[in-house]
Amino acid sequence: MLLFLVSNISAQSKSNTENVKEIFEKVKNNYETKNFYSFNIKYQLFKSANATVVEEFYTGKIIKNEAKYYSKINNTEFIQIEDIHLKINHDEKAMLYLKQPVSSYNSLIELASFLKFFEQTNIELKQDTYVCELVSKNITVLPYSKVIVYIDAKTYCINKQVLFLLNQQNFEDDKGNIIASNPRLEIIFSPVNHNPISGEKFVLSKYVSLIDGNIKPSKHLKGYQIINTTL
DSSP: OOOOOOOOSSHHHHHHHHHHHHHHHHHHHHHHTOSEEEEEEEEEEESSSSOOSEEEEEEEEEEEETTEEEEEETTEEEEEETTEEEEEETTTTEEEEEEOOOOTTHHHHOOGGGGGGEEEEEEEEETTEEEEEEEEOSSOSSSEEEEEEEEETTTOOEEEEEEEESSOEEEEOTTSOEEEEOOEEEEEEOOOBOSOOOSGGGOGGGTEEEETTEEEEOGGGTTOEEEETTO
16 A cells, blocks of 8 residues: 655745645654544555556455554464564465564555655646645655545545556457557555454464564464564
8 A cells, every 4th residue: 555745946846845744744644643533444456557457356455553553454364562573475385574663564654755756746636625636756765656536624534545556567458369458557545444453463473473482483384484583
């Protein structure tokens, strides 16, 4: 799950950039100051910038429970409990175990830090929604040519992101021919729930066990390969 921004040399673009930065800082403050939140995410991949037929679809979720974080993208889970970070890929039956400070899932809230990677910006207010359009530089390290972020102007919650991908992918056209195209990824966020979330998602023993001083997958994840970076 990922969000980005802009800068430009013209006076008008500089003003736009400052406006976007201010809005993104309010988004960051909105999420950072809440002890609890959760929301669902839908990912929709289209074969081109203007295509209307969804080629791939999967779901995700993000939960904050005080200083603990959980997210899921399709069949991969990410868990942060104190200084323990887990990434679990259920398709590959593999788990990454490492220690790192709580990140607050910065790709969600640290939006302003990405401004330097963009050279054009446009911002509009449409029906209580800020629409921030960010265009990448001609030479960029980002995998996107353009990003559009939709932000609720009242709550400063993210409603939607649209990512225009630089790398081409192969798709099948109506006649069954394989064509290369630059896809568009739409990420849609559900309304935010601020009620506390309880349950096993934030219980470390659900995922790993300490056996003879070694970190092992829990019984629930028996057979999973574990990569322990703390050794």
